[in-house]
Amino acid sequence: MTKPLLEVYNLVKHFQISKEAAVFAVDDVSFTINQGETLGLVGESGCGKTTIGRAILRLIPPNSGQVVLGGTDVLALSPEELIQMRKRMQIIFQDPFSSLDPRKNIMKLISEPMLIHQLGGKKEIAEKTYKLMDLVGLTADLSGRFPHELDGGRCQRIGIARALALKPEFIVCDEPVSALDVSIQAQILNLLQDLQQEMNLTYLFISHNLAVVKHISSRIIVMYLGKIMEIAEKDELFDNPLHPYTQALLSAIPVPTLDDKRERIFLSGDVPTPVNPPPGCRFVKRCRFAQAECFAETPELTDRGNGHFVACSQLSKGFGGCAQ
Amino acid sequence: MDVGTVNQSASDKKELLKVSNLHVEYRTLDGVVKAVNGATFRVDDGEAFGLVGETGAGKTTTALSIMNLVPNPPGVTTRGEIIFDQKRIFDLPDKAMQTIRGNRISMIFQNPMASLNPVYTVGKQIMEVLELHQNLSKQAAREKAAEMLRTVNILENRMDDYPHEFSGGMQQRISIAMSLACRPKLLIADEPTTALDVTIQAQVLELMKGLKKDFSSSLILITHDLGLVAEICDKVAVMYAGFIVEHGTLRHLFNHPLHPYTLGLFNSIPSLDKSVSRLQPIAGLSPDPKNLPSGCPFHPRCPYAMDICSQKMPEKTEAEPGHELFCWKHA
Amino acid sequence: MKKKLVKTLRRIGLRILQTIPLLLIVTILTFILLHFAPGDPAQLMLGSDATPEKVEALRDELGLNNPLHIQVWDFLKGIILEGDFGVSFQSRRPVVEDIAQTLPVTIQLSIIGIIVSTIVGVLVGIISAVRQYSFLDNAIRVIVLFAVSMPAFWLGLMLLLVFAVQLHLLPSYGWGTWQQMILPGITISTFPLAMITRMTRSNMLEVIRQDYIRTARAKGLSANKVIYRHALRNAFIPVVTIIGLQLGVLLTGAVLAETVFALPGLGRLVIDSVYARDYPLIRAAVIYIAFIVTIINLIVDVIYTLLDPRIELH
Numbered sequence: 001m002t003k004p005l006l007e008v009y010n011l012v013k014h015f016q017i018s019k020e021a022a023v024f025a026v027d028d029v030s031f032t033i034n035q036g037e038t039l040g041l042v043g044e045s046g047c048g049k050t051t052i053g054r055a056i057l058r059l060i061p062p063n064s065g066q067v068v069l070g071g072t073d074v075l076a077l078s079p080e081e082l083i084q085m086r087k088r089m090q091i092i093f094q095d096p097f098s099s100l101d102p103r104k105n106i107m108k109l110i111s112e113p114m115l116i117h118q119l120g121g122k123k124e125i126a127e128k129t130y131k132l133m134d135l136v137g138l139t140a141d142l143s144g145r146f147p148h149e150l151d152g153g154r155c156q157r158i159g160i161a162r163a164l165a166l167k168p169e170f171i172v173c174d175e176p177v178s179a180l181d182v183s184i185q186a187q188i189l190n191l192l193q194d195l196q197q198e199m200n201l202t203y204l205f206i207s208h209n210l211a212v213v214k215h216i217s218s219r220i221i222v223m224y225l226g227k228i229m230e231i232a233e234k235d236e237l238f239d240n241p242l243h244p245y246t247q248a249l250l251s252a253i254p255v256p257t258l259d260d261k262r263e264r265i266f267l268s269g270d271v272p273t274p275v276n277p278p279p280g281c282r283f284v285k286r287c288r289f290a291q292a293e294c295f296a297e298t299p300e301l302t303d304r305g306n307g308h309f310v311a312c313s314q315l316s317k318g319f320g321g322c323a324q
Numbered sequence: 325m326d327v328g329t330v331n332q333s334a335s336d337k338k339e340l341l342k343v344s345n346l347h348v349e350y351r352t353l354d355g356v357v358k359a360v361n362g363a364t365f366r367v368d369d370g371e372a373f374g375l376v377g378e379t380g381a382g383k384t385t386t387a388l389s390i391m392n393l394v395p396n397p398p399g400v401t402t403r404g405e406i407i408f409d410q411k412r413i414f415d416l417p418d419k420a421m422q423t424i425r426g427n428r429i430s431m432i433f434q435n436p437m438a439s440l441n442p443v444y445t446v447g448k449q450i451m452e453v454l455e456l457h458q459n460l461s462k463q464a465a466r467e468k469a470a471e472m473l474r475t476v477n478i479l480e481n482r483m484d485d486y487p488h489e490f491s492g493g494m495q496q497r498i499s500i501a502m503s504l505a506c507r508p509k510l511l512i513a514d515e516p517t518t519a520l521d522v523t524i525q526a527q528v529l530e531l532m533k534g535l536k537k538d539f540s541s542s543l544i545l546i547t548h549d550l551g552l553v554a555e556i557c558d559k560v561a562v563m564y565a566g567f568i569v570e571h572g573t574l575r576h577l578f579n580h581p582l583h584p585y586t587l588g589l590f591n592s593i594p595s596l597d598k599s600v601s602r603l604q605p606i607a608g609l610s611p612d613p614k615n616l617p618s619g620c621p622f623h624p625r626c627p628y629a630m631d632i633c634s635q636k637m638p639e640k641t642e643a644e645p646g647h648e649l650f651c652w653k654h655a
Numbered sequence: 656m657k658k659k660l661v662k663t664l665r666r667i668g669l670r671i672l673q674t675i676p677l678l679l680i681v682t683i684l685t686f687i688l689l690h691f692a693p694g695d696p697a698q699l700m701l702g703s704d705a706t707p708e709k710v711e712a713l714r715d716e717l718g719l720n721n722p723l724h725i726q727v728w729d730f731l732k733g734i735i736l737e738g739d740f741g742v743s744f745q746s747r748r749p750v751v752e753d754i755a756q757t758l759p760v761t762i763q764l765s766i767i768g769i770i771v772s773t774i775v776g777v778l779v780g781i782i783s784a785v786r787q788y789s790f791l792d793n794a795i796r797v798i799v800l801f802a803v804s805m806p807a808f809w810l811g812l813m814l815l816l817v818f819a820v821q822l823h824l825l826p827s828y829g830w831g832t833w834q835q836m837i838l839p840g841i842t843i844s845t846f847p848l849a850m851i852t853r854m855t856r857s858n859m860l861e862v863i864r865q866d867y868i869r870t871a872r873a874k875g876l877s878a879n880k881v882i883y884r885h886a887l888r889n890a891f892i893p894v895v896t897i898i899g900l901q902l903g904v905l906l907t908g909a910v911l912a913e914t915v916f917a918l919p920g921l922g923r924l925v926i927d928s929v930y931a932r933d934y935p936l937i938r939a940a941v942i943y944i945a946f947i948v949t950i951i952n953l954i955v956d957v958i959y960t961l962l963d964p965r966i967e968l969h
Contacts, residue, residue: 044521045492134367151609166482181378182548186592186605193602208522215594215603238596242406252526255596267523270491393872419877426874438866442965443888453874486964502874579893 002034005202006056006170011065013048017275024060024274025051027226027282033170038196040217040234042210042249046273047223049206053172056204057089058082059288069170087117090163094175096155100147106133107143109158114163126140132161135198153184160191164199173205177212189216196313214238217298219307223283224244225274228301232308242310244287281313289314340542341367341390346404348385348394348566355614359385361566361621362404367510367559372536372543374553374574376589377563380610383546387512387562389413390544391429392421409509411434427457430503434515435496446473447483450502457506472501475538476531481646493524497531507539507641517652529555550593562586565611565621572647583649584626620652628653663960666968667953674709674949676953681945682938683714686727689934696744696932717744719934730938740942741935745928750939753924757908760830760920765905766910767840772848772859773898777891779848780855785882787860795852802849811915835916842912847901854897858890865889892962899955906951 013026025322026048027204041049054152055062058074066108069089077085093099100109111129119125130140136157147155163171171193177185195201207213209273213220213234220237222230222245230243248265255262267286274282280295281287287294291314299313332577344364350357360382367373375383388394390406392413406413408429413421433439438605441449450469454460460468470480476497480488487495496516503511513532517525533556536543545557553560554574572581581587588606608625611617617624623633630652638650675918697713698705714720718729733739743750783795818838819827826835862868863886871885872878921940928936960968 044523066359153609181610182589183592183606184609185377186594186603187607190595190602192603210522211594211596214596215600235599249522250596252523253596254525254549254555256550256554256590256593257597258554258574258577260554264526264530266527270493271521271524391873393869422875422877423874425872426876431870431873433870435866439870439890441871441885443892443963445964452876456875488965547763558712637867 002036004032005035005037005070006204007035007066007068008032008052008056009066009068010068010231011052012054012063013051013060014063017156024226024277026055027277029065029223029226029228031221031228031231033202033204035169035202036196037219038201038205040213040220041204041206041223042208042213042220043223043280044208044249044271046225046271047221048226048274049208050174052223053174053204057086057091057172067127087166088167088168089170089172090141090168091172091174092156092159092163092176095179096152096159097147099159102147102160105146106116106138107145108160109147109162110165113162117166119166129161129164132164135164135195136161137187151184152164152180153187153207156180156188157191158185160188160195164195167199168201170202170204173203174206175207178207192216210249222249225272225277227282227298228309228311229283230308230310231301233306236306236308240308242304242308242315243283243312244289245283248286264321281311338369339366340369340371340409341544342405342407342485343386343390344405344407346386346389346406347402348382348383348404349400349402349553350398351400352398357613358616359399359566359613360389361616363563363566363568365561365568365571367542367544369509370536370540370542371559372545372557374557374560375544375546376548376550376553376560376565378548378610380565380613381563382566383563384514385513385566386461387431387544387546390510390512391425391431392416392418393425423457426453426508428508429510429512430506430508431512431514432496432499432503432516436492436499437487437520439499440495442487445484446488446490446498451503453505464582468505472505473498475504475535476501491522491524493528496520496528500528500532500535502533504539504541507559508541510542510544511536512544512546515548516545517552518547518549532556550578550589562589565613565616567621567650569622569651570647570649572643576647582643582654583622583651584628584645584653585622586649588625590641594622620650660928663957663968667957670953670956670968674946677949678942678945682731682942683727685941686723686730687936689932689937690723690726692932694932696934699932700744704858729796740939743928743936744752744933745931745936749937753936754921754939754943754953757921757924760913760918761906761908762919763830763836764839764843764909764918765902766844767836768847768905769898769902771840771844772851772901775844776851777855777887777894779928780894781859781882781887783852783856784859784863787872795856799826799849799852802845805845806911807842808844808911808915811838811912814838814841815915830916830918839909839912839916839918842915843905847897847905850897850901851894855890856892858893859886862886862890878967893958895955895958895962899951899952903948903951906947 009030010027011029013024015023017023018271021216029052031039042054043049051060054060056067062075063073069085072085074085107126107129110132111125114120114125114128120128129143133143137168138154138157138161176192177188180188189212192203196203205213205217217234220232220234222226222243224245230237230241230246237246241250248267251262251265269286272285280297281299284294286291293313297313299311301309302312303309332575343366346361346363347359350359363382363386365373375386377383385394389401390408390413394401399416440446447466447469450472451465454465454468470483473483478494478497490498517528520528529552532543545552547553557574559573560569560577562583563569563570564585570577570581570586577586581590585606591604592606594603606625611621611624617634619634619636620638623629626633634650638652638655640648640650641654642648643654695710697710697717697719701709701713718726730741733741735815740750742748743753746753761963779795783792786792815827815838818825827839829835868886870880908920908928909923910922912918913920913922926939955969960966
């Protein structure tokens, strides 16, 4: 019986850009992640996926909502308690180069979290660092090198080692392989999977690359303009996408096979930014099934069975115009 | 390292571009970077040619060489020849080259925001290429520019807006409009959709397919994404460390890829249809172009490497008509 | 397009209005600082052997014994109601006249300085950037290093020595003929020229590496067109700030050059007034300086928005 490690309830984060305009990056999002699970979070730019990752860890202060990690509400902690909490939750960033301090060598970069939390004397920490380097596939002789001397793949391994240094339970992986070459991507994905097994980690895997997300996640959330459009187990999502946006997204991915027989759905217009969103479904302007009520009410996530949730008023009405 | 010509049965298509044995290096203070090491391929009229490889494979340098735009210093073409429309590119003086660029051969780049000059309006930038090559009056150029914007689904009333006022997808469409304005015979697209969202990528790709047909241009698509190649290309070449390791038609490369690197690429990509528990990445790292391995550049990472692989560069093997590769395993 | 123009004009108006409180604060601060600064103008004017009674009498006459806030109030009243900025302690003439007398020299010198340094600086900067690492580029960089390090008075004196004294080619002092403008012109242009060259060079180097320059080349534009139409337009934008800054410095008096070449400019006037504790003159000069700097900043900001469409005026 798996129990949830992370529970997010009604998370809201908006950025005020002027007196009248606010960007609703994350607009009332709720989900849970079970222990040892990888939850994939997909969406295009402006959907809020990066903001969610940072809001959960309180790297950006959310406006409202609850984030409960192992029973403790992260958002309600005092600053001192939060520092302690950080040992349990970590993040791996997208750009391996800009997320590492260029003036610190590998040894310093990986050992820094342990030094901050005083997890032992200098010698002990150095030993732990070497162990971590070995764990992520970095040879010990690299410990004196600097990020700019290494390639993207190795730098990302440093980022992973650093995230593991405090032995966290939960890691937010924010587009960890998007900036890497294809062959290195595969190496890092395998590494993340192995580490998850060995250290019983729970991941929130954020990416815009559906194929990667499908490979590594067990469940997937599809987001658009700050709201969740669909949640499902990965096979269920890909075999049976219900939300019009998910369908369009899946049909848009170029696949490396010939004789691709998918129906291509082309969305008109551009991906908008969630500034002062009008009432109604966020996807309404680009949806090919939009009806009058889609402009008026924001659809709730409804359970379609098997853990498959969709936020679409046409669907809830009994398959209105949505093709199956 | 001469690949030679592709099979003759396809020669009812007229040859538009022929790159032969191209060697380009960058002479930097840190050492000599061997970017392209003997690339040979041809592109016919109306054909879409995919150049696939990862970072550092030499694809962009090859593309820039076709337009003779490799920055010099530090780039130097040490060997090889490029023939476009029966003209030898490297023999042409710069003035002659200027009449070809943007006119007979156009190029679009990866980062759409950075590729447009931020201080000039979009209309002005398109008009510039029309005024330059087609000697049009300002009024005529303006009309033509508006027409080009319409073909890429951008409203005419946005002609006087600046690049930063558009989204990434629109900026890339503007770049496409600009590059096709003079109806070039060859369009080179260097990772045109990498910086774009998936749904926008699909839009832009669809647009490019349509325009390629309407404007009868050939296309060289440079990308690391095999999915894109499958969407739009007729022929494909795979580059590694400045070498073309395998090339052939789309069917050849996708139905029976042979070179260990090509196979490695396919195995590294998570598939939407099949599920695997673990991916099979290519071991190791890309080689340092200042210090390439001896013999076959892929041998340190190749699961099938034999002794000869580290000693001698593989010779050309024809696996089937039109499908060639360089690998001792298949020699 | 029109909307943006209206918005910009409104903001310019606002900025101009904002200068008034600024000048007010500057004036009051100046008053306070002068009040507490050591030195007594009356004493200086009468000499060290004057009797204390005479000094006090003069102080009363000049209004120096009034409480500070009365002095400030009187001063401001004079400005607002009569446009009277006071009378110089030294010359006994309205300070406005004293300053106005020096302005022609200062303004002419500033114009020469800024034009020469901008035109030459930008050209040399471009050449240096386009031919990076070449002998020419390295030579330019060494010369610029010298130019930036040379104290203006040393340069002025050297020029004087060589061209006026030794070679008798050019006059050594005074202002009026074009020959008299050459040596001072060179002296005050040197530092701004070096700054502008450096800035242009480094900006051009950065801009040339941008993708849109590659696009311009790919469109078939000649190297010259690419440099002057595409690269310079972008690289020049930050240089405008430097030009504005240097112009501000020049317009508020190039003290060292004026001293070396004995030019009757604003710089010398201000320095002399400080030595003499000529409070009215000092105050007026400070207000003038603050005003010039503010206006130049505003002009630079406006030019910025004209050059770079991504930027809006505050």
